[in-house]
Amino acid sequence: MKTYLLLIATAIALQPINAQSSTHPSLELGLNVTPTVVLDDSIEFFSSNTRIQPAVGGSLRLHVATVGDVLEMLPVLSYRFAITDGTPLLTDNTGMESTLKTHDIHLGLRLRGWLYNWFGAFAEASGGLAIIDMNASRFGLNPTNLQTDYHDRKTVYSMAATLGTAFRISPAHLKRRGIHRFNLGGEIGAGFIKRKEVHFAPDLSGGDDNTIPASTTDFGDIDLTGITVHLGLNLHFF
Amino acid sequence: MKRLQFSAICIVAVLGCTACSTEGIYDNRPILQPTIQVKNGIILTTQATDSIEWLKITTTNVRRKPLFSVADGQAVFAMFADDTTGNGTHLFVATRPLEQRDAHSGFMLHRIHINSGDITTWQLGFHFNSYAFSADGEYLILYYGDADNAGEAIAESVVEAGLYNPNQIAVVRIDHPSSEDNPANFTANLNGESINRIFFLDPIEVGGEEKKLVAFVANGMVQLVDFATDDFPQVTVTLKTKDDTRAIYLSKMMSVPAYAGFGPRLFSLANNTTEIFDIELVPNDDDDMGFHTSINLFDSGVYPSDFQVVQDGDHLMLVTISYQNGISVYNVDTEAGSQLGTRDSLSHIRVLDDGERLLMYGNQTNRLYLFAINGLSDTNDLKNNLTTISIPDGIANLRILDDDRVLIIPKNKTSTLVLVDLNSGTVTPLNTNRPPSLDQIFIWESILLTPRVDMLSHFDMASGSTRPDIYFDAPVSQFYVFEKAGVAIGLHDTCSGTATILPLDKLSRANAIVKDGFYIDGILDEKGE
Numbered sequence: 001m002k003t004y005l006l007l008i009a010t011a012i013a014l015q016p017i018n019a020q021s022s023t024h025p026s027l028e029l030g031l032n033v034t035p036t037v038v039l040d041d042s043i044e045f046f047s048s049n050t051r052i053q054p055a056v057g058g059s060l061r062l063h064v065a066t067v068g069d070v071l072e073m074l075p076v077l078s079y080r081f082a083i084t085d086g087t088p089l090l091t092d093n094t095g096m097e098s099t100l101k102t103h104d105i106h107l108g109l110r111l112r113g114w115l116y117n118w119f120g121a122f123a124e125a126s127g128g129l130a131i132i133d134m135n136a137s138r139f140g141l142n143p144t145n146l147q148t149d150y151h152d153r154k155t156v157y158s159m160a161a162t163l164g165t166a167f168r169i170s171p172a173h174l175k176r177r178g179i180h181r182f183n184l185g186g187e188i189g190a191g192f193i194k195r196k197e198v199h200f201a202p203d204l205s206g207g208d209d210n211t212i213p214a215s216t217t218d219f220g221d222i223d224l225t226g227i228t229v230h231l232g233l234n235l236h237f238f
Numbered sequence: 239m240k241r242l243q244f245s246a247i248c249i250v251a252v253l254g255c256t257a258c259s260t261e262g263i264y265d266n267r268p269i270l271q272p273t274i275q276v277k278n279g280i281i282l283t284t285q286a287t288d289s290i291e292w293l294k295i296t297t298t299n300v301r302r303k304p305l306f307s308v309a310d311g312q313a314v315f316a317m318f319a320d321d322t323t324g325n326g327t328h329l330f331v332a333t334r335p336l337e338q339r340d341a342h343s344g345f346m347l348h349r350i351h352i353n354s355g356d357i358t359t360w361q362l363g364f365h366f367n368s369y370a371f372s373a374d375g376e377y378l379i380l381y382y383g384d385a386d387n388a389g390e391a392i393a394e395s396v397v398e399a400g401l402y403n404p405n406q407i408a409v410v411r412i413d414h415p416s417s418e419d420n421p422a423n424f425t426a427n428l429n430g431e432s433i434n435r436i437f438f439l440d441p442i443e444v445g446g447e448e449k450k451l452v453a454f455v456a457n458g459m460v461q462l463v464d465f466a467t468d469d470f471p472q473v474t475v476t477l478k479t480k481d482d483t484r485a486i487y488l489s490k491m492m493s494v495p496a497y498a499g500f501g502p503r504l505f506s507l508a509n510n511t512t513e514i515f516d517i518e519l520v521p522n523d524d525d526d527m528g529f530h531t532s533i534n535l536f537d538s539g540v541y542p543s544d545f546q547v548v549q550d551g552d553h554l555m556l557v558t559i560s561y562q563n564g565i566s567v568y569n570v571d572t573e574a575g576s577q578l579g580t581r582d583s584l585s586h587i588r589v590l591d592d593g594e595r596l597l598m599y600g601n602q603t604n605r606l607y608l609f610a611i612n613g614l615s616d617t618n619d620l621k622n623n624l625t626t627i628s629i630p631d632g633i634a635n636l637r638i639l640d641d642d643r644v645l646i647i648p649k650n651k652t653s654t655l656v657l658v659d660l661n662s663g664t665v666t667p668l669n670t671n672r673p674p675s676l677d678q679i680f681i682w683e684s685i686l687l688t689p690r691v692d693m694l695s696h697f698d699m700a701s702g703s704t705r706p707d708i709y710f711d712a713p714v715s716q717f718y719v720f721e722k723a724g725v726a727i728g729l730h731d732t733c734s735g736t737a738t739i740l741p742l743d744k745l746s747r748a749n750a751i752v753k754d755g756f757y758i759d760g761i762l763d764e765k766g767e
Contacts, residue, residue, distance in 0.1 A: 041263060042762040042763075044262045044263055044264060045264050045761070045762055048262075049261070049262030049263075049265075086262075088262065088264035088265060089264075089265040089266060090264065090265070090266075090267050090733040090734075090758065091266065091267065091269055091733050092266065094732065094733040095264075095265075095733055096733070096734075138732060138733065138734055140732065140733055141712055141713075141730060141731055141732050143712070143713075144711065144712040144713075144730075144732075145711040145712060146711045146712045146730065146732070146736060146752065146754075147752075147754075200762060204754060207711065211711055212711055212738070212747070212750050212751070212752045213752070214736070214752035214753065214754045215751075215752075215753060215754065216734070216753075216754040216755035217301075217754070217755035217756060217758070217759035217760075218759055218760065219755070219758060219759065219760070219761055219762050220759075220760045220761055220762030220763035220764075221762060221763055222762050
């Protein structure tokens with residue numbers, strides 16, 4: 001018992017201020033919530049008069065290297081799903097029910113440093129594709145056999161950058177408890193996402209077998225670039 | 239997870255919520271209503287008429303385009319096209335200052351070429367309430383019409399608080415830009431009587447000079463103005479004596495050029511009198527006008543409803559019909575007249591076949607009367623010139639298709655339209671369970687189109703064969719036929735703007751096209767404030 005305590009004391013004493021470095025790659029699984037404030041007010045067509053686009057996502061990170069015993073480098077593969085619903089009431093009692101869904105699939109790099117065992121800071125930059133699904137369904141004229149559903153899907157490039165602080169349970173504490181393989185943490189941050197402006201030029205569908213197919217016009221451009229707030233939960237595997 | 243999301247949104251809400259009110263930038267947009275039909279499309283305005291756009295109609299598309307934006311400080315008080323039959327190519331917009339204390343804006347008239355957007359602007363001195371185009375499209379006359387004036391009135395009626403000249407006339411030379419003389423202002427000398435209507439008479443030669451006469455009709459008088467010269471000489475023709483209290487307004491005027499020894503003259507019909515006025519224009523070099531007027535009266539003792547002046551050989555014949563039944567024919571030279579009683583009260587005369595015969599009819603009668611002109615001057619019995627076509631179910635309303643055919647809405651059988659061939663006298667009924675009203679009957683070449691809310695019925699009068707009805711996908715709120723584009727269009731009342739386009743030369747549902755979205759194209763690019 002005494003030896004055991006002595007060993008731990010030594011370990012703590014010998015603990016450098018910076019976090020321990022791992023010598024082998026470790027895997028991290030992150031789940032996050034990243035509401036985005038879109039800068040273009042065109043999004044209000046697809047949301048209930050707000051520019052906030054709620055989003056959830058997940059990422060997979062691989063701890064491959066530590067630079068100078070301080071800076072961890074983690075390539076990241078992430079997926080983010082954002083959805084907004086709106087009801088633009090174009091006239092008094094007719095309008096559309098609209099939905100905008102965004103799927104961002106990114107590859108990036110995260111740089112992270114631990115100031116204390118349990119507290120650190122990270123910076124992440126990533127880029128990839130955004131698949132933007134725009135839908136609207138027109139209501140108001142009854143009865144009708146006209147086609148009333150508008151749909152367009154565009155795939156464009158998207159880039160994101162996030163800065164934040166990360167928390168985790170101190171690895172030393174876990175070691176004491178005998179947990180070597182896992183760690184749990186969280187992070188909070190803010191960032192920016194840029195997606196290329198897309199044209200909403202939908203196709204019409206709906207009606208029944210006898211409906212005359214209709215063609216519609218170009219609704220215009222929407223730019224889903226915005227400021228993000230990032231909240232995450234991380235699971236580390238060693 | 240949920241708690242995190244909630245608190246995240248709370249944080250971001252402070253940063254991001256820009257439209258915290260219940261109405262967003264895409265809610266309750268101003269509604270554009272289709273108004274005037276023009277040659278290539280339909281004019282659209284908002285209720286407040288602060289934005290004028292138009293729908294351009296082609297064989298395959300309906301597109302919304304901007305047309306005229308009202309300048310700051312101005313408001314629109316009149317808007318009309320240069321053609322009332324739906325074939326206009328220019329839109330006229332009259333504006334007034336929005337704020338009465340505005341010293342810089344004035345009354346203006348803008349003429350906009352619809353296809354190209356070119357604008358000509360003239361300064362007006364006053365807030366007119368009626369307008370009339372000359373038949374040749376060269377002049378536009380703006381004036382103060384009386385309360386039930388028969389000219390074209392505009393939407394906004396004027397309440398003049400200050401002093402104004404009720405006989406002020408502005409004449410705009412349409413193809414010329416604004417200048418000191420354009421528009422030309424003068425006063426129609428009508429002793430302050432308000433103007434009931436304006437007639438543009440066919441050019442007539444008097445004393446070797448061509449006169450372009452425009453007649454301004456007021457109670458008991460008519461003012462003739464010569465538009466052929468720039469100083470607009472005028473002469474007033476009094477139609478009744480000062481103590482005659484009848485309200486006499488000329489309702490029809492016809493200019494008849496000099497013919498076989500007769501001088502040029504104007505024939506006119508007025509309500510409330512039994513006389514037909516024959517205003518002779520006698521050349522007189524001393525007069526500014528170049529002539530003075532001398533009036534003859536033709537009185538048949540009954541109130542005439544319509545008249546025509548026709549030529550039979552060397553003779554000028556005046557044919558009048560009357561509500562009190564009867565046809566009266568006068569030889570203008572000898573003033574000898576003869577009468578023929580009819581059982582029906584007649585209201586209209588139309589000239590067919592270039593003056594070979596006259597079609598006469600009356601609403602609420604059972605007969606069409608065809609009157610041959612040839613031999614009218616020396617006939618012993620007018621009955622010899624008359625043929626009738628019996629319409630069993632009576633005439634409620636009538637539309638002349640061409641020189642040979644007439645379409646009748648019968649009085650007694652509301653589920654039928656009757657097609658009459660004037661040459662053979664054949665009467666062909668077309669049955670329907672849902673009869674159309676007269677303004678909802680369109681004719682293109684030999685095809686009769688009768689739209690309803692849910693379908694379009696069409697009938698080829700040349701072949702006489704029934705065609706299947708074309709049902710629309712949604713109720714039609716407005717229906718138009720565009721001759722130039724060769725399409726019929728039904729507009730549906732949707733917030734995005736939807737139209738069903740049917741090609742007129744191959745009318746069927748299989749050839750229909752539906753176009754959508756013309757009210758909201760580019761909507762995402764409109765920036766909120």
